[in-house]
Amino acid sequence: MLTLENVSVSFGERSVLRGCTLSLAAGERLALMGPSGCGKTTLLRLALGLQRPDAGTVENTFLRPAAVFQEPRLLPWRSALENVALVLSGDAARETAQFWLERLELGETAALCPAALSGGMQQRVSLARALAFSPDLLVLDEPFKGMDEALRERVTALVSEALPKGALLIATHxxxxxxxxxxxxLRYDxxxxxxx
Amino acid sequence: MKAALRRLPAALAVLGFWTALWILLARFVGQELLLPSPLAVLRTLASMAGTSAFWLAALRSILRVLAGLLAATVLGVLLAALTEKSALARLLLSPAMTLVKSTPVASFIILALLWLGRDVLPAFITALMVLPVVWSNVSAGLAGRDRQLLELAAVYRLPRLRVLRHITIPSVLPHFRAALRSSLGMGWKAGIAAEVLTVPPLSIGKNIFEAKLYLETTQLFAWTLTVIVLSLLIERVLLRLVGRIGQKGGGACADA
Known part of the structure; x- marks a missing residue:
């Protein structure tokens, strides 16, 4: 369960979130919508524990959170496969990583370095890493940037299918x-x- | 290898130029006591190299300097990790490192001679010269780690060892290599300088000191040439070794 109770966040003079309350139970799916700069990413960072609120409380009891950020956040010195396997443990880590890369139509690029991949491909590696992790909470921050419409539809369907019981929190336009x-x-107001 | 072969003719030409200049100067001076010719130096070096004392002295000097380098590397990395974690440690250590960097090596040698044995002192001086460079470079590498990657590790709750292996070490390695590249020569020279001033038995420094004392200029040149050659060799071997470690630690895309 993720609960944000009356949270407020300001950056200097600019107040981004003011007394915002939100809860997300296991299996629930929430989309945050609003104009750029309204605080969607800030709210996701609060949920992931990457930022503290100026006021209010955040409680996250999910045990296996995963995230796809606006940037792919890949290790530049590791291959696509190694980037996915990074979050996995056990003997089957590489096979699992390969499986998810293939599901995201990146099977042939597994050995390539991030620098050799396009922005959209890097973002899919990041998605493969999150899905391979079998998260109970998946946090996505505008994750389909750089993908054409057909691919976006296929990847959206895959994410939906790959998360049968996990909770989902997504920021999107x-x-x-x-x-x-x-x-x-949920819309910004x-x-x-x-x-x- | 191909690049090295391509550079060989130019390197030989440069070497030839300076050797020719040396020969001309030696002829012009005309006194071996003041400036021996390259041939005389090489002849002396060849005869020295035929004795076990030469190799023992070289080996002991190398070992002393390597011990200093190893100590400075280990301590430099540990201190960088400490100062990355603790602002107080950084506040305390920064001026000490600046002090070490700006103090003349001769002052340290004479001071340390009061406290340490002459056999340990060259290693200590080498360590003292190399330590601030390793510390500051590794600190820069730690501070320069990508915050976004560290956040990623926090979200996925990656174990510390995995963060160290996959994020910290690859981030720090280029800085560590740069530290060794810039401090190896300095450490070697400081170690030999310490030997000259403390004259430990079986050392290059003692031989340089004695050659100077007995006005054996040709031997002085031969030992200096030994120091230069060994410096180049040690630098090349150690950098290649660190480069190999760097490739392994850096991962499949280390050079990407």
Whole structure:
């Protein structure tokens, strides 16, 4: 269970979140929508424990959180396969990593270095890493950037299918994406995210 | 290898130029006591190299300097890790390192001679010269780790050892290599200088000191040439070794 209670965050003079409350239970899917700079990423960072709120509380009891950030965040000195296997343990780590790269249509690029991949491909490696981790909470921050429409649809369907029981929290500008993932949509309104 | 072969003619030409200049100068001076010719130096070096004392002295000097390098490397890395974790440690250590860097090596040698045995002192001086360079470079590498990758590790709750192996070591290795590259020669020269001033038995420094004392200029040149050749060899071997470690630790895309 993820609970944000009355959280507020400011950057200097600029107040981003003001008394925002949100909860996400196991298996639930939420999409945050709003204009750029409204605090979607900040809220995701709070949920992941990467940032502390100025006021309010954040409680996250999920045990296996995974995230795909706006940037792919790949280790530049490791191959695509090694980047996925990084978050896995055990003897089958490389096979699992290869499996997920193939599912994201990157099977033939497993041995390539991030520098040899396009931005969209790097983002898919990052998605493969998150899905291979079998998370109970998947946090996605505009994860389908750099993908064409057909690919975006296939990858969205894959994410939806790969997360049968896990909770999903996504920041997106696309309502179609949110719906395809079966998310309840929360829209930004004066420092908070409120349900439709 | 091919690049080295391509550079060989130019390197030989440069060597030839300076040797020719040396020969001309030696002829012009005309006194072996002041400036021996390259041939005389090489002849002396060849006769010295035929004795076991020469090799023992070289070996002991190399071992002393290597011991100093190893101590400085281990201590430099550990201190960098400490100062990365603790602002107080950084505050305390930074001026000490600046002090070591800006103090003349001769002052340290004479001071350390009061506290340490002459056999240990060259290694200590080498370590003292190399330590600030290793510390500052490794510290820069640690501070320069990609925060986004560290956040990623935090989200996936990666074990510390995995973070060390996959994020920290590859981030620090280029800085570590640069530290060794810039401090190896300095450490070697400081170690030999310490030997000259402390004259430990079986050392290059003692031989240089005695050659100077008895005005054996040709021997002085021969020992200096030995120091230069050994310096180049040690630097090349150690950098290649660190390069290999770097490739392994850096991963499949280390050079990407």
């Amino acid at each position: 696309s309502e179609a994406e949110a719906e395809a993932l079966g998310c309840r949509i 004066a420092g908070r995210f409120v349900g439709a």
